[in-house]
Each structure stands twice: as C-alpha cells, then as structure tokens.
Amino acid sequence: MKKRHLNISILGFALVLIILLSLYLGSVKIPLSDVLKSIFGIPIDNSTWQYIVLEYRLPKSLTAILIGSGLSLSGLLMQTLFRNPLAGPYVLGLSSGASLGVAILVMGSGLFGGILGSAFFSKWSIIIAASLGSLMVMLAVLTTAKKVKDTMTLLIIGLMVASLTSAVVSVLAYFSNAEQLQMYIFWSFGSLGNLNWMEVGLLGICWLIGIILSIFSIKNLNALLLGENYAKSMGVSLSRNRLIIIISTSILAGSATAFAGPIAFVGLAVPHLVRQLVKTNDHLILLPSVLIAGAIVMLICDVIAQLPGSDLTLPINAVTSIFGAPIVIWLLVRKQKIMF
Amino acid sequence: MNEKVHSKNILKAENLSIGYKRQSESICVAKNIDFEIKTKELVAVIGVNGSGKSTLLKTLSNILPPLSGNIFLNESSLTKIDQKKLSNLISLVLTNESISKNMSILELVTLGRHPYTNWLGTLTTSDQRKVLKAIEQVGMLDLRNKSCDSLSDGQFQKVLIARALAQDTPLIIMDEPTSHLDMYHKAYVLQLLKSITKTSQKSIVFASHEINLALQLCDRIILINNGKINVGTPSKLIKNGAFEKLFPKDLIVFDQISQSFRMKIS
Numbered sequence: 001m002k003k004r005h006l007n008i009s010i011l012g013f014a015l016v017l018i019i020l021l022s023l024y025l026g027s028v029k030i031p032l033s034d035v036l037k038s039i040f041g042i043p044i045d046n047s048t049w050q051y052i053v054l055e056y057r058l059p060k061s062l063t064a065i066l067i068g069s070g071l072s073l074s075g076l077l078m079q080t081l082f083r084n085p086l087a088g089p090y091v092l093g094l095s096s097g098a099s100l101g102v103a104i105l106v107m108g109s110g111l112f113g114g115i116l117g118s119a120f121f122s123k124w125s126i127i128i129a130a131s132l133g134s135l136m137v138m139l140a141v142l143t144t145a146k147k148v149k150d151t152m153t154l155l156i157i158g159l160m161v162a163s164l165t166s167a168v169v170s171v172l173a174y175f176s177n178a179e180q181l182q183m184y185i186f187w188s189f190g191s192l193g194n195l196n197w198m199e200v201g202l203l204g205i206c207w208l209i210g211i212i213l214s215i216f217s218i219k220n221l222n223a224l225l226l227g228e229n230y231a232k233s234m235g236v237s238l239s240r241n242r243l244i245i246i247i248s249t250s251i252l253a254g255s256a257t258a259f260a261g262p263i264a265f266v267g268l269a270v271p272h273l274v275r276q277l278v279k280t281n282d283h284l285i286l287l288p289s290v291l292i293a294g295a296i297v298m299l300i301c302d303v304i305a306q307l308p309g310s311d312l313t314l315p316i317n318a319v320t321s322i323f324g325a326p327i328v329i330w331l332l333v334r335k336q337k338i339m340f
Numbered sequence: 341m342n343e344k345v346h347s348k349n350i351l352k353a354e355n356l357s358i359g360y361k362r363q364s365e366s367i368c369v370a371k372n373i374d375f376e377i378k379t380k381e382l383v384a385v386i387g388v389n390g391s392g393k394s395t396l397l398k399t400l401s402n403i404l405p406p407l408s409g410n411i412f413l414n415e416s417s418l419t420k421i422d423q424k425k426l427s428n429l430i431s432l433v434l435t436n437e438s439i440s441k442n443m444s445i446l447e448l449v450t451l452g453r454h455p456y457t458n459w460l461g462t463l464t465t466s467d468q469r470k471v472l473k474a475i476e477q478v479g480m481l482d483l484r485n486k487s488c489d490s491l492s493d494g495q496f497q498k499v500l501i502a503r504a505l506a507q508d509t510p511l512i513i514m515d516e517p518t519s520h521l522d523m524y525h526k527a528y529v530l531q532l533l534k535s536i537t538k539t540s541q542k543s544i545v546f547a548s549h550e551i552n553l554a555l556q557l558c559d560r561i562i563l564i565n566n567g568k569i570n571v572g573t574p575s576k577l578i579k580n581g582a583f584e585k586l587f588p589k590d591l592i593v594f595d596q597i598s599q600s601f602r603m604k605i606s
Contacts, residue, residue, distance in 0.1 A: 233427060
C-alpha cells in the first residue's frame with residue numbers, strides 16, 4: 001500500500017516538473033523565473049513575455065493536461081467495461097463521429113450549397129460539429145446498448161460505426177476541393193494550442209463532469225474486473241453502471257476531440273503504462289495514477305511536437321501515434337500479453 | 341409436515357419448471373422439480389452434458405427467471421428479492437468468466453466484500469478479517485500477495501471459492517468448480533467444499549461431472565436425466581437405480597457394490 005502511494009507521489013512530482021518544462025520551452029526564450037512570476041501575477045518588465053505565458057503557454061499546458069488525462073481515463077473506463085485490453089475511447093466510434101461531423105461541415109458545403117459559406121468555418125462551428133457528431137454516435141451506441149446485452153457485441157458495433165463513418169468521410173473527401181480537403185486534414189492533425197481561456201474553461205467543465213461520474217463508478221469498476229455475472233451477483237446494477245460509464249467516456253473523449261481534434265493512442269497506451277508502474281487493478285489507485293500519467297504523456301508529446309529550439313510545430317496526433325504505437329507493440333512483445 | 345417447518349431450509353423449489361427463452365419461444369429443460377436444501381448441506385447437481393445443470397443453477401441464482409413454479413430462499417420468493425439483498429444471500433463460483441488476473445489473491449478475494457462496503461469500497465477491520473479468514477480456509481494465506489496470473493488452475497479455483505466465502509452468504513452456488521482440474525485437485529476441492537459446509541453455517545450447491553466423488557461426499561444429489569429430476573441422498577438414489585439409466589450402457593456401467601461407474605471390459 002505504502003509503495004503505491006509513493007508511486008503516485010512520484011507521478012505527481014514528475015507532472016509538476018513537466019508542466020514547468022512545457023511553460024519554459026517555446027519559440028520565444030523566456031527565463032523560468034519570469035515564467036513563474038507571470039503565472040503568479042507578479043508584474044515583470046517585459047509585458048510581451050507575460051502575454052505569451054498567460055495567453056498562450058498556460059492555456060496550452062492546461063489543455064494538454066485536461067485532454068491527456070481525460071482521454072487516458074476514458075481508455076481505462078473502456079478497458080474495464082469491455083474487459084478488453086485493446087479498448088480505448090475510439091472503440092465506441094466517438095472520435096469517428098466527431099470526424100464525420102467536422103467532415104460534413106468542412107467538405108459537405110459543396111453538397112449543401114451556399115448556406116455553409118466559407119466565413120462560417122469558424123473555430124466554434126468546428127467544435128459544435130465535432131460535438132454533434134460524437135453525441136449522435138453516443139446516442140446510437142446507447143440505444144443499441146439497451147437492446148444488446150453482450151458488451152462484446154457493443155464493442156463490435158462501435159468498430160462498425162467507426163468504419164461506416166470513415167467511409168462517409170472518404171466519399172465526402174472525394175467530392176470536395178483541395179482547399180476544403182486541406183482544412184479537414186489540418187483539423188485531423190489535432191492541435192492543443194488553439195484554445196482561449198473561455199474554451200479551456202468549457203473543456204474543464206466537461207472534464208470535471210466526466211471525472212466525478214468516474215469517481216462514483218470506482219467500486220463498480222472493481223467488481224467488473226470479475227466479469228458481468230460476478231458483478232451482478234455482488235449487487236451491481238449492470239445496465240445503470242454501463243450507462244454511467246459510457247456517458248462519462250463520451251463526455252471525456254467527446255469534448256477532447258471537439259476541442260483538440262482526434263488524438264490517437266493516448267487513451268489506449270496510458271492505462272497499460274500505469275498498470276506496469278502501480279501493479280494493481282484497483283481503480284481507487286488506478287484512476288488518479290492514470291489521470292496524472294495521461295497529463296504527463298500529453299505534455300511530453302506537446303513538448304516534442306514543438307521541436308524545442310525551432311519555429312516548427314509537428315501535428316500532435318502524429319507525435320502521439322509515433323510514441324503510442326511502439327509502446328503498445330513493446331507491451332505485446334515484451335510482456336507476451338497485455339492484461340486489462 | 342411439522343418437522344419440515346422446524347428443519348432449516350435455506351432453499352426450496354416448488355413445482356419448478358426451468359428453461360430459457362429463444363426468440364420469444366420458451367424452451368423447457370426440466371419440469372416438476374421439487375426439492376429442499378437445508379443449512380450445512382453439500383448438494384451436487386449431476387447430469388449429462390446439455391441436461392440442464394447450468395440452467396438449473398442459473399435459475400436458482402436468479403440469473404434466469406423460472407418458467408413456472410416457485411423458488412423460496414430463506415422462505416421468501418426468490419424473484420421478489422432485489423439484486424442488492426440477494427448479494428447478501430447467494431454468492432457464485434462460475435467457470436469461463438473473463439476475469440482480470442492482473443491482481444493479487446488478496447485483491448481478488450477482497451472484491452467479495454463488495455456488497456458490504458461503502459460507495460468507495462473502503463474495508464472495515466471486520467471486512468479485512470473476513471477476507472483473511474476466507475483465504476485461510478482455502479489454505480492460501482501464505483500466497484496472498486501473489487498475482488493471480490501466476491497461479492495454476494487449481495489454485496485459481498481455490499481463490500474463486502475464497503472470494504465466495506468472503507461474500508459470506510448462507511448459500512454458495514458453483515458451476516462446475518472441478519472442471520479443468522486434475523484428479524487430485526478435484527478431490528481436494530470437493531473435500532474443501534465438504535469441510536466448509538461442516539465448519540460454517542453455509543450450504544453449497546454445485547454442478548459437477550464427478551459422479552464417483554460426489555457420491556462419496558455429498559449430503560444430497562440432484563440428478564437431472566432427460567428432463568426429469570431425481571433428488572435424494574446418494575444411497576437412496578443408488579438403491580433406486582437412478583444411475584443405471586444415466587448413460588448409454590455400451591461403454592460404462594454403474595457398479596452397485598463399489599458405488600461407482602466402471603469401464604465395461606468386453
């Protein structure tokens with residue numbers, strides 16, 4: 001028990017370090033002392049620096065924390081709910097739903113005529129389209145979840161929804177012009193740096209709702225480790241529990257995708273990395289560890305994406321995949337099997 | 341009649357029909373089932389593959405609704421007991437469940453206290469004591485911090501039994517607790533069940549293919565054969581010749597003297 005608390009403290013310490021690093025690094029070199037002063041509201045000589053830290057770096061770091069921890073937690077919830085180590089926030093087709101929403105908005109304008117003029121492609125319309133897309137997929141999954149008793153079937157339905165939506169996206173892409181296609185592709189690269197304070201606040205509210213729902217599910221998640229029949233025999237209301245977990249996942253993963261675009265592998269890989277570290281499946285310990293580790297991983301990916309010392313920025317989705325995929329493969333090869 | 345009221349029945353089936361629904365059509369597996377299970381009894385459910393052992397156990401544990409008839413658990417109707425309350429009365433040991441083995445024995449057995457803990461699952465000292473006692477009862481106290489992933493099938497089966505013991509219910513229902521085990525561990529697990537019923541106030545109902553072992557150990561046997569149910573003590577069923585009709589006679593025959601099935605050697 002003591003050792004696990006130690007592990008969580010180490011994770012927390014690492015998080016603080018990486019937050020400082022992500023605030024420090026950037027295309028403009030600002031001394032760390034001035035970065036800290038700006039955050040705590042102490043005036044510094046260079047007001048441009050203060051502006052960069054407060055309006056650009058801080059919201060970006062917060063976004064990375066919220067999105068990394070939110071996606072990782074939703075991955076953990078999915079892996080336990082489906083008792084499948086390869087489940088992640090994508091299996092329910094949530095991100096493909098968001099992609100479909102954005103694809104229809106951006107590339108469907110040719111089909112729908114002048115109503116969706118190019119001036120309409122504001123950031124907010126993309127966020128709304130992504131939210132509507134994942135909400136629709138979530139409602140479809142919830143409706144099927146009521147009819148289908150077997151969670152494995154639900155998992156397969158999620159995969160089918162994903163391939164269906166990607167097919168529609170391909171059709172839309174085929175009929176759209178180069179400019180629209182580029183816009184969609186840029187969205188699908190993902191980005192952490194586009195959020196202002198109000199948007200960060202909105203993302204934070206969604207994140208908080210998802211976390212609170214998950215905290216109330218901790219006990220039942222532990223029972224689900226034994227499978228649905230055992231959980232039921234121990235007094236767990238399966239359908240209600242499943243509903244809460246799916247809603248929580250949808251809010252966490254849906255809001256992350258809406259604000260930052262699709263970000264791959266974080267939700268799948270982080271819970272497995274944490275299990276290697278804390279060596280338990282007790283969600284009371286896993287949940288906080290996964291939240292912290294998710295934030296750390298996302299911040300590291302963001303630091304790498306900025307390519308310190310250069311003015312270039314890599315697409316965040318590519319960075320998470322480049323690091324996430326080898327981790328999953330390493331777990332499969334090295335550990336022979338990955339367990340949920 | 342008077343005597344029946346006084347002897348403690350934990351479970352009672354009355355004119356029960358069991359089966360399952362397939363595409364809104366009910367398929368009856370067995371009907372006219374009447375039996376009682378008393379406190380501290382070890383009861384085996386025996387029948388050939390596909391005879392309806394699992395259906396009976398699922399009906400008794402309220403996973404499947406009965407087609408007709410009544411089941412009484414502690415003298416109240418089973419179908420009217422809510423899921424929460426039922427978790428204090430019946431615990432299960434199942435086979436072929438997708439269980440996460442990525443936890444220690446202690447953690448898995450601790451999950452048995454789930455119905456009694458608060459919303460965060462915090463254990464009281466009495467919970468912890470019951471968990472340790474359950475692990476001790478299956479003789480795995482020294483191994484309690486070992487990962488379930490490293491256990492043999494027999495050891496893991498004992499862990500699952502310990503989890504059911506930690507749930508501390510008057511009735512434990514087990515679906516084939518001895519499958520996948522070698523002969524020694526089959527005997528070991530059944531002896532363990534016997535000693536649990538003798539030393540605690542618990543009754544155990546289990547499905548098994550181990551007829552020879554069950555006949556030597558069980559207080560009562562529920563024999564399912566072609567939709568008919570035969571209930572009684574092992575000696576009564578043997579006397580009635582109930583086992584002779586269980587299997588086709590070309591390969592194995594029931595030997596009254598050794599009270600077991602023997603290979604037919606021609």
